[in-house]
Amino acid sequence: MANLRDIRRRIKSVKNTAQITRAMQLVAAAKMKKAQDQAIAGRAYSKQLNGVLQDISEGFSDATHALLEKRTGSRELILIISTDKGLCGPINTNLARAIRAQSSPDADYVTVGRKLRIAMEKLGRKVIADFSVKDPVPFSDARAISTLLSRQFLEGNYDKVSVAYTRFVNTLSQVPEVVQLLPVVPPADHAEATATNDFLFEPSPADVLSAILPLYINFKVFQALMEARASEHSARMVAMKAATDNAKKFIKELTLEYNKLRQGAITSELLEITTAMKAME
Amino acid sequence: MPLHLDIVTPEKSIFSGLVDNVYLPGADGEMGILPMHAGLVTALQAGILHYLHNGQEVPLAIGSGFAEITQTKVVVLTDMALGEAEIDIARAEAGIKRAQEKLASVDHSLDAEEVAYLQGNIAKATAAISIKRRGRH
Numbered sequence: 001m002a003n004l005r006d007i008r009r010r011i012k013s014v015k016n017t018a019q020i021t022r023a024m025q026l027v028a029a030a031k032m033k034k035a036q037d038q039a040i041a042g043r044a045y046s047k048q049l050n051g052v053l054q055d056i057s058e059g060f061s062d063a064t065h066a067l068l069e070k071r072t073g074s075r076e077l078i079l080i081i082s083t084d085k086g087l088c089g090p091i092n093t094n095l096a097r098a099i100r101a102q103s104s105p106d107a108d109y110v111t112v113g114r115k116l117r118i119a120m121e122k123l124g125r126k127v128i129a130d131f132s133v134k135d136p137v138p139f140s141d142a143r144a145i146s147t148l149l150s151r152q153f154l155e156g157n158y159d160k161v162s163v164a165y166t167r168f169v170n171t172l173s174q175v176p177e178v179v180q181l182l183p184v185v186p187p188a189d190h191a192e193a194t195a196t197n198d199f200l201f202e203p204s205p206a207d208v209l210s211a212i213l214p215l216y217i218n219f220k221v222f223q224a225l226m227e228a229r230a231s232e233h234s235a236r237m238v239a240m241k242a243a244t245d246n247a248k249k250f251i252k253e254l255t256l257e258y259n260k261l262r263q264g265a266i267t268s269e270l271l272e273i274t275t276a277m278k279a280m281e
Numbered sequence: 282m283p284l285h286l287d288i289v290t291p292e293k294s295i296f297s298g299l300v301d302n303v304y305l306p307g308a309d310g311e312m313g314i315l316p317m318h319a320g321l322v323t324a325l326q327a328g329i330l331h332y333l334h335n336g337q338e339v340p341l342a343i344g345s346g347f348a349e350i351t352q353t354k355v356v357v358l359t360d361m362a363l364g365e366a367e368i369d370i371a372r373a374e375a376g377i378k379r380a381q382e383k384l385a386s387v388d389h390s391l392d393a394e395e396v397a398y399l400q401g402n403i404a405k406a407t408a409a410i411s412i413k414r415r416g417r418h
Contacts, residue, residue: 044294048287048356052349056322139291139360199349202323203308211324211347215358222291 004265007258011251018247024087025240031135032171032233038136039168039230042223049216056199056208057186065206066154067213070183073159076104077128077152079145079181079221080120081165081228082113084132088236091166091174092116098176099164108158110148112225128152137229142222150217153182165224166231172238174231181220184213284316286332288341288357295341295362301333303355305348306408314350321350325359327404329412340365342409345401361405368413373406380406 080099082092092115108126111117117130129148133141149161161182166174201208283299303314306328324347331340346359380402387395 038292041293042291045289045291045358048289048358052322052347052356052358055349199320199322202312202321207308208322208324208347212322215346219291 004258004261007254007261011254011258014247014250014254018244018251021240021243021247025237025244028233028237028240032230032237034136035226035230035233036168036171039223039226042219042226046219046223049219053184053212053216054186056201056212065209065213067150067217068183068209071159074104075158075160076107077110077149077158077161078103078107078178079110079149079161079163079224080112080116081163081224082111082116083228083232084114086115087239088232089239091176091231091235092119094174095164095166095176098178102178103162103164110145112145112228133225133229135229137222137225139218139222142225143218145225146214146218146221149181149221150214163221163224165228166235168227168230168234171234174235181217184216282316282353284314285354286357287355288330288343288359288362290359290362295364296332298334303330303332303357305330305357306343307348314355317352318350320352321348323348323350325357327401328408330357330362340412340415342368342405342412344405363409363412365412368409370410370413373409373413376406377403377410 078099080095082095086092096116096119108128109120110129110131111120111127112131112133117127120127131141131145152158153161160180162178163181164176164178167177168174283301284303285298286300286303287297288295301316305312305314305323306326308324308326311328312323325343325345327344328342329340330343331338333339342361342363343357343359344361346357348358349356380399384396384399384403387399
C-alpha cells in the first residue's frame with residue numbers, strides 16, 4: 001500500500017496537470033468561437049458561389065475551360081489539412097483513415113499542418129509541398145495554396161486534385177471529408193436553381209469563367225482551411241475538457257484514499273498511546 | 282416589383298434585402314440594373330456599387346469579383362465591401378502608398394499576379410476614399 005507522502009505527491013502532480021489542461025481548454029475555447037464564426041460566415045459565400053456556378057455551368061461543355069477538363073489518367077494530388085499541434089482528440093487519425101479509404105495509395109500530397117505531413121512522410125508517400133497557415137486563416141494563404149494546386153493540374157502533372165479536411169458540424173462532431181477540387185465539378189446540391197438559364201456574359205463567357213473558376217478554387221481551399229481550423233479548436237477544447245474532468249475525478253479518488261490512510265494512521269497511533277497508558281497503570 | 286440584392290464576401294454577408302435599383306462597376310464600365318433585367322453574369326472590377334434601398338441611396342466600395350443577375354435577383358460576390366461608416370481615409374491612403382511602393386519594387390514582367398493584386402488593392406482603396414469624400418460635400 002502506498003504511503004501518505006506518495007499519495008500527497010501524486011495529488012500534487014495531478015493537480016498541476018489539471019491546471020495545464022484547463023488553461024489549454026480555455027485558450028482553445030476562445031479560439032474555437034472565432035474559428036467557428038468565421039467558418040459559418042464563409043458558408044453564405046460558398047452557397048452563393050455554388051449557386052452561380054451551377055446556374056451558368058449548364059451552358060458549358062467540359063472543353064470550355066482548362067480547369068473543367070476531365071482527364072482519363074489517375075494521377076492524383078491530395079491537399080491534406082491537418083493540425084500543427086496534437087492534443088486535439090482523434091481528428092487527425094480519423095482524417096488519415098478517410099484518406100486511406102477514399103484515395104489511391106500512390107497519390108502525391110500537399111500538406112497543411114505538421115501532424116499528417118510527418119505521418120505521410122513516415123509512410124513513404126511523396127509530399128510535394130507543405131504550407132503553414134496563420135490563425136485566424138487569412139485569405140491570402142488560401143490563394144498561395146490554390147495557385148500551386150491549379151498550376152500542377154494545368155501543367156498536366158496530375159489528372160485530379162482533391163482536398164482532405166475535417167468538416168466542422170458542431171462543437172462535438174467533426175467529419176473527415178475528401179472532396180474533388182479539380183477538375184471543377186459544378187455542385188449539384190443547389191436546390192433553388194433558377195429555371196431560366198439564358199445568361200448573357202459580360203465581357204464574354206470565357207472571360208467570366210476564367211474569373212469565376214480560380215475564385216471558386218481559392219474559395220474552396222479557404223473554406224476547407226476554415227472548417228479544418230474550427231474543427232481543430234473544437235476537438236481540442238473537448239479533449240482538454242475531458243482531460244480536466246478526468247484529472248479532477250482522479251484527484252477526488254486520491255484524496256479519499258489519502259484521508260482513509262491518514263485516519264488509519266491516527267487510529268493506530270491512538271491505539272498505541274492507549275495501550276502504552278494501559279501498560280503504565 | 283423590387284429586386285432582391287445579396288452582397289457577400291468570404292468573411293460575411295454584407296447585405297441581403299429588397300432594393301429598387303443597383304449600379305455595379307462592371308468589367309466593361311458601370312451598369313445599372315433595374316428589376317426584370319435580362320439574365321447576366323458579369324465580372325466586376327474594384328469600384329463603387331450603389332443601390333436604392335427604402336428610398337435611400339447607399340454606396341459601397343467593393344473589390345473585384347462578379348455578379349449574377351436574374352430578373353428578380355442580383356447576387357454580388359466580391360472580396361471586399363465597405364460601407365461609408367467603415368472607411369478610414371487615413372488607412373486607405375496609407376494602403377495606396379504602400380501598394381504603390383511595392384508596385385515600384387516588383388518586376389512587372391515576372392510577377393503578373395502580384396502586380397494585378399497590388400493594382401486591385403489601389404483601386405479598392407481609391408473607391409473607398411471617393412465614397413467618403415462624396416459623403417462630406
